[in-house]
Amino acid sequence: MRRLLLLSALVFAALTLRAQNFLERSEVGLTVGGMNYLGDLNEQSMFGKVSPAAGLLARVNFDTRWSLSVGGSYGHVEGGNPDVIARRNLSFRSPIVEGFIRAEFNFFPYGTRSGAMKRSTPYIFCGFGVFKFNPKAKYVDPSTGEAIWYALQPLGTEGQGTKAYPDRVKYQLIGVSMPFGLGYRWRISESVHLTVEYGWRKTWTDYLDDVSKTYVGAQVLGAGAGGSMAATLADRSGEVEPGYVNAPGIKRGDDSLNDWFSYFNVSITFSAEVLFGWMRGKVCEQ
Numbered sequence: 001m002r003r004l005l006l007l008s009a010l011v012f013a014a015l016t017l018r019a020q021n022f023l024e025r026s027e028v029g030l031t032v033g034g035m036n037y038l039g040d041l042n043e044q045s046m047f048g049k050v051s052p053a054a055g056l057l058a059r060v061n062f063d064t065r066w067s068l069s070v071g072g073s074y075g076h077v078e079g080g081n082p083d084v085i086a087r088r089n090l091s092f093r094s095p096i097v098e099g100f101i102r103a104e105f106n107f108f109p110y111g112t113r114s115g116a117m118k119r120s121t122p123y124i125f126c127g128f129g130v131f132k133f134n135p136k137a138k139y140v141d142p143s144t145g146e147a148i149w150y151a152l153q154p155l156g157t158e159g160q161g162t163k164a165y166p167d168r169v170k171y172q173l174i175g176v177s178m179p180f181g182l183g184y185r186w187r188i189s190e191s192v193h194l195t196v197e198y199g200w201r202k203t204w205t206d207y208l209d210d211v212s213k214t215y216v217g218a219q220v221l222g223a224g225a226g227g228s229m230a231a232t233l234a235d236r237s238g239e240v241e242p243g244y245v246n247a248p249g250i251k252r253g254d255d256s257l258n259d260w261f262s263y264f265n266v267s268i269t270f271s272a273e274v275l276f277g278w279m280r281g282k283v284c285e286q
Contacts, residue, residue, distance in 0.1 A: 024271070025060055025061045025062070026058065026059065026060050026061070026271070026272035027057075027058070027059045027061070027193055027269035027271060027272060028056075028057070028059075028269060028270060028272050029056075029193075029267055029268050030054070030055070030056060030057070030267065031054060031055040031056070031057055031071070031265040031266070032052075032053075032265060032266060032267075033052075033053055033054075033263060033264045033266060034050040034051060034052055034263075034265075035050065035051050035053040035073075035075040035077050035096060035261055035262065035263050036049065036050050036051075036077065036261065036262045036264070037049070037077035037079050037208060037209070037260070037261045037262075038259065038260040038261070039206070039208055039211070039257075039258075039259030039260065040211040040212065040253035040254055040259070041080050041090060041091065041092060041209045042079040042080075049077075049078050049079060051075055051077060052075060053073055053074065053096075053263060053265070054073065054074060054075070055073030055098075055263075055265070056071055056073075057069060057070075057071035057267055057269060058070050058272075059104075059269060061110075064106065064109035064110055064111060065105060065106050065109060065110075066103065066104070066105060066106075067103070067123075068101070068102070068104070069100075069101070069102050069104060069127075070099075070100070070102075071099070071100060072097070072098060072099045072100070073097075073098045073263060073265075074095070074096070074097050074098075075095075075096050075263070076094060076096060077093070077094055077261050078091070078092060078093035078094070079091065079092060080092065088237060088246075088252070089237050089239055089240045090137075090209075090236060090252075092135045092136065092137050092152065092209045092210055092211075093135070093136055093138075094135040094136065094209070095132075095134060096131055096132070096133055096261060097131060097132045097133075098129055098130070098131040098132075098177070098201070098263075099129065099130050100127055100129035100130075100177075100179050101127050101128055101129075102125045102126060102127025102128070102179055102180075103125065103126060103127060104123050104124070105123060105124055106122075107121055107122045107123060107124075108120075108122075109121075110123075110187070111187065119186065120184065120186040120187065121184070121185060122182065122183070122184050123182065123183055123185060124183075125180060125181060125182070125183070125197075125199065126178070126179070126180040127178070127179050127180070128176070128178065128179075129177040129178070129201060130174065130175070130176055130177070131174070131175055131176075131177055131201070131203075132173060132174050133173060133175070133208055134151055134153065134173055135151075135152045135207070135208065135209055135210040136149045136150060136151050136152060137149070137150055137210070138150075139229075139232065139233060150229060150233060152210040152233065153170060153171060153173060154170075154225070154226065155221075155225075155226030155229060155230035155233060155234075156168075156170060156224055156225060156226050156230060157226070157230055157234035158210075158211075158212060158213050158252065159216035159220055159221065159224070161224060161225055162216070162221070162223070162224040164216065164220045165216060165220070168213070171207040172205070175203050175204060175205045176203070177201040177204075178201070178202045179199050179200070179201050179263075180200060180202070181197055181198050181199030181200055182197065182198065183195050183196055183197025183199075184197070191270055191271035192268065192269075192270055192271075194267070194268055195266070195267045195269070196265075197264070197267070198262065198263075198264045199262060199263050200260060200261075200262045201260060201261050201262060201263070202258075202260060203258055203259055203260060203261070204258055205258060205259060206253070206254075206257070206258045206259055207259070208259035208261065209253075209259060211252055211253035212252070212253040212254075213252060213253060213255050214248070214249050214251055214252050215246040215247065215248055215249065215250045215252050216234070216248050217248040218231035218234075218235070218245070220248070221234055
């Protein structure tokens, strides 16, 4: 019995030390910044329409050079550029919910504790992400003046789900991405860290903006599940040039390139050991 108790005590002590060491090397915190989109409705500017975004971040520092981060962010992207393809007049906005895991490499030996290590360093990162999106377009009812945001994927604006275009299927609203980028981090104190970074997200979908292939015509769309609203939102050229309609087969987007989005942010993280110690203290006081 004594041996069992001694063994249990040793195992508990080892796990406690391991957990304490893990907390010493870990950080948790918040990010705030902006999201931007690059695709068929913004082909010219890497810094088009930037929209607010925020997220959560947790980081484990394996040593002074390498870290592993997991986190998530929420924001939205938008775009619209009728000049890239004549008479297009398309626009959209889409919420983005993202989760990721990534490896980070510090250019200088960065110390999470005070001492001989650098208090700041540039770094690069690369990883894997999953995101959810849902492109929408705003339509103003001419009879009432009411502005309504319509989800575009169910409408099949490029003939998805119609008998005339059996090869076009509705795109998925959950995609994978490869986040990569660069940043700079500072150790404000032994328990507080500040970072500024810019990261791109390469995606494997061309429908972040609901635009990819060609126009299919109002007759095809009107007979589909999206009905007249699909036809209205698929070709909005008549809003800027009354009477003009893009004929079926005319280029609506560029399906040779997938869409991208980016996230510029500032983050503040706290030592997990200090943070959880503070939380335990608050619980014990109650």
